[in-house]
Amino acid sequence: MEFADKGYLFLLLLIPLLIGFYIWKHKKTQASLQVSSDIPFKNTVKNWKQRLFYLPFLLRMLVLTFIMIALARPQSSISRKTVDVEGIDIIMALDISGSMMAMDFRPNRLEASKSVIKTFIENRPDDRIGLVVYSGEAYTKCPLTSDHRTLLTALETTAFGIIDDGTAIGDGLGTAINRLRESKAKSKVIILLSDGVNNAGYMDPLSAAEIAKTFGIRVYTIGCGTIGQAPINIPGYGIIYTEVEIDEMLLKKIAAETDAKYFRAQNKSKLQAVYDEIDKMEKTRISETRFTNKSDEFFPFLLIALGLLIVELILKYTLFRVNP
Secondary structure (H helix, E strand, O other): OEEOOHHHHHHHHHHHHHHHHHHHHHHHHOOOOOOOOOHHHOOOOOOHHHHOOOHHHHHHHHHHHHHHHHHOOEEEEEEEEEEEEEOOEEEEEEEOOHHHHEOOOOOOHHHHHHHHHHHHHHOOOOOEEEEEEEOOOEEEEEEEEOOHHHHHHHHHOOOOOOOOOOOOHHHHHHHHHHHHOOOOOOOEEEEEEEOOOOOOOOOOHHHHHHHHHHOOEEEEEEEEOOOOEEEEEEOOOEEEEEEOOOOHHHHHHHHHHOOOOEEEEOOHHHHHHHHHHHHHHOOOEEEEEEEEEEEEOHHHHHHHHHHHHHHHHHHHHOOOOOOO
């Protein structure tokens, strides 16, 4: 509850003063009698009228209290908030080639990437997000959806060996573009992660970037892998060290062509920082409208004051009537 004229509430400070003045005046007007002993008066029992002697005065103080509260104009308010969310459509293009088994990220590049992408998805509940995976070819693991539970299940089941090995960056990007080309969202984004060199597929990556630009799609590219050599566990051969080859020049050109940005992540913590930065750069637009309706609630306080005043007057001129 709010008060439109809060200044009137300071009048409540008069109530303790009135009570103090009443007590002082009552004691001053009381007659006194000196006796040698009060023993004869100890067993005197007060009747109900004596016990309720101060009731009319207390009622009068309550009347004044409720009137002062009414003067302050108590108000109730009803608030309504309308939130208009304009989400972003995002396709995650994830490299699942054999080189993603490299263990420079723990436990390997693919599992580390899946963990970071999972956090990214969970932090964007208002966006539609899809998942494209690519290796020697590309396919859609999950189309654009606001059902993030289904999306996370698709991400969790992503593994090596689903499709032929290789790194078809152009096909991966083209498949992601195909999922966004009919999107009506004002902001369309692809986050493409790769740890290698384009060596498979049919579509040229730079041609795909030009198509993305035509559809107004920004393509953020991420180079995933350490500098130098990285250990990789090859089934049947054990752990071997292989040179890290990332076509950074190509990834930079793709990002620049679509007015986006290229990132290099050399470990999992840096990969997390990359996705955090993209998350800040691509914010969901939320507009908020508030409506508040206030109504005066002083009338019930006046009714209570009037009722108490009537009770006080009845008591004063009946049960507590003082004869002249």
